[in-house]
Amino acid sequence: MKSAPLRVIIVDDEAPARRRMRDLLADCAAALDIAVVGEAATGRAALDLLALEPADVVLLDIRMPEMDGIELAQHLRRLEPAPAIVFTTAYDEYAVRAFDVHAVDYLLKPIRGARLQEALARARNARAIPQGALDAARGRPRAFLSAQERGKVSLIAIDDIVYFRAELKYVTAHTAERDYLLEESLARLEQEYAERYVRVHRSCLVARAAIRAFERDAGEGESRWWVVLKGSDERIPVSRRQQHIIREVGRDGA
């Protein structure tokens, strides 16, 4: 049975580690039909590379600057078809413990050739890593959110997002430049970023750092509070139920 070669991408921030992986893959080539289609030193570069060169397997280092391997794996889930992921790590007690629990495949550096070959053979038929496993392995909130746009995964730095709004089926993330459609739930975002965002009404989370002030309508009858954002004329209503946040945010120095 002749099939297309297994297309592999190496993601690791350390050049020697990538080089070592290339050597090992070359050794595996005798037994497995493999094509290394590229390598990347950061999560961002990996996503750019995958937009051009679809891959079957991503060999992914866990400890990387800016965006770690666990987070990149979450963004890679948005690709269709999503590549299989084999994590590599020198020593990452926390993530590795979570992977053991969820039966996720990972390779410990220094990696043995035989072990790599085994993982690649399995990766061809691997199921996607369950979201729960990645959440459990991740030690901190994601630095980026991702959106699927025209077959490409776009990254949005969490620092840039002013507010999230839930609309029917989707959640939109609003930055100073534009809006993004996300496949996320507001409840999950609120939980993950409890320190950054505050819920001002049932369907809106606003970045604490983006709040300039709270204003009250001088209208007649029922008065209403609004969030005034920094560097924008936009105002977001505060629901009656969430009015307690006005004091809380004010106290923490909005």
Place this chain on the structure above:
Amino acid sequence: MASINQNAYSSALPNFRNLGIVLRILVITNLFAIAAALVKVASWREFWAEVPETAALVQPLLILTVLALFALNGILKGLPYTLGMLTVIALELVLTAALHAAAWPLFGLELAPLPRSVALVFMATVAVLFYFDLRGRALSPALSEARLQALQARIRPHFLYNSINAVLSLMREEPRRAETALEDLAGLFRVLMADNRELTTLAHEVELCRQYLNIEQLRLGDRLQVAWHIDKMPHDALVPPLVLQPLLENAVYHGIEPRVEPGAITVDIYTRRGELHIRLRNPYQLSGSHHGGNKMALANIRERLALHFDAEASLDTRVREQSYEVHIAMPYVRERA
């Protein structure tokens, strides 16, 4: 002087030139003086009147004591413990008598009757000496060696496996660089696994740090930049082994690895007024850094500094907007030729 485990423990007078010892003498004696004043008086108002009166005897006596002990430290050290102890007690009593004799004609002060002062001073002296003996036993080589052994600096497993991986990556195409890297790694582990209770020279420690950084450089390439400012470094200064290497490891782990862009670690080593200063700075971002691990290495070094130098050494850290700084100060001690 090279280490604290020169001989098995036997009672000995403390080093009266050590700042920590001097501070302890001052604090304990003053507590005694306050206690004595408290016992003597009937009300708080009397107490406030009594305190300066007690101080008139205690403070000059303390100053003279500290100076005399500082001067006689060498001689006292040479005496057997019992004789040394008796000498100190005798010295105190003579100083007390002298102060009494001088108080009225010289300063117009009327002190409490001489026998009472002598009794109090005698008790205070014995108590302080007894305290130092107890403390000496508590910190006796057997105990503090056990503590030092437990405090052996530990390297991150993360570093070991990544380094081996980096060496493996060199094997096929650059065997010579792989050799050098393995030699550096061996040098580093020789020290890490050695018995690190004795002080080492600063030159040794810096050499070790260079070996460590060579290995990290292999992995991190241009991302790791190090600026050494050590032209004025005293090569012969004695320092606890692994006083700087774990700090560099922290700097790499928390300051360089979390960054995509290159970052610089700065090391300044210099002496000032008989003190050795080590200053280390690395880039640092609160949000982007990994947590944990850091405090343990710092606590470890702090405790080892305390075991070797008591209150005369210090380790401070400072978080600035974009950087993290560690500052160590310790006495500049040299090996006796």
